[in-house]
Amino acid sequence: MLKTIERTLRWSTGLMAAMALFAIMWLTLVDVTGRRFFSHSVPGGLEITEILMVIVIFGALPMVSWRNEHVVFDSLDTFLPDWVRSIQSRLVNLICAGGFGFLAYLMSTRADRFAEYGDTTVYLQVSIAPVAWMMALFLAITAAVHLLFVFVVVPVPSPHHPPPAELPADLDGVSS
Numbered sequence: 001m002l003k004t005i006e007r008t009l010r011w012s013t014g015l016m017a018a019m020a021l022f023a024i025m026w027l028t029l030v031d032v033t034g035r036r037f038f039s040h041s042v043p044g045g046l047e048i049t050e051i052l053m054v055i056v057i058f059g060a061l062p063m064v065s066w067r068n069e070h071v072v073f074d075s076l077d078t079f080l081p082d083w084v085r086s087i088q089s090r091l092v093n094l095i096c097a098g099g100f101g102f103l104a105y106l107m108s109t110r111a112d113r114f115a116e117y118g119d120t121t122v123y124l125q126v127s128i129a130p131v132a133w134m135m136a137l138f139l140a141i142t143a144a145v146h147l148l149f150v151f152v153v154v155p156v157p158s159p160h161h162p163p164p165a166e167l168p169a170d171l172d173g174v175s176s
Helices: 002-038 045-066 082-117 129-151
Strands: none
Touching: 002 045, 002 129, 045 129, 082 129
């Protein structure tokens, strides 16, 4: 099941982030070339870049969480026993799930407000609401990844230290 989730994340959010980054690269190339040789830049290039950056940043969040590639403060981990690190990992993932879930809720309410007011970008007049809904979706997916890791050991160990051992049967509530 974890391999299927990883494959789905890689081919959905990861691919979207990669394609958006590729589009930014080409947009920048065309924009700079146009300015340099034709004295004319891509109309709305800045707005398009901003929207694509949202896709890159928020689209990569679920994969960063899945691969356990967040910034880690691990100075004390060498002094903690495996069972404490396991509890710590689950608690951190629970807090992250709650935080990302709350941010997804806030972003969805903001997207509703953007749609209600009809907010658009200045130059291209592109609606902002779909971008905000996409941000909310990526945040919700990231929250779901962290919520999964509350109950399942992270499949990709942190590059900073080895993964914590499973919880002892009496603390986990499930025998191994």
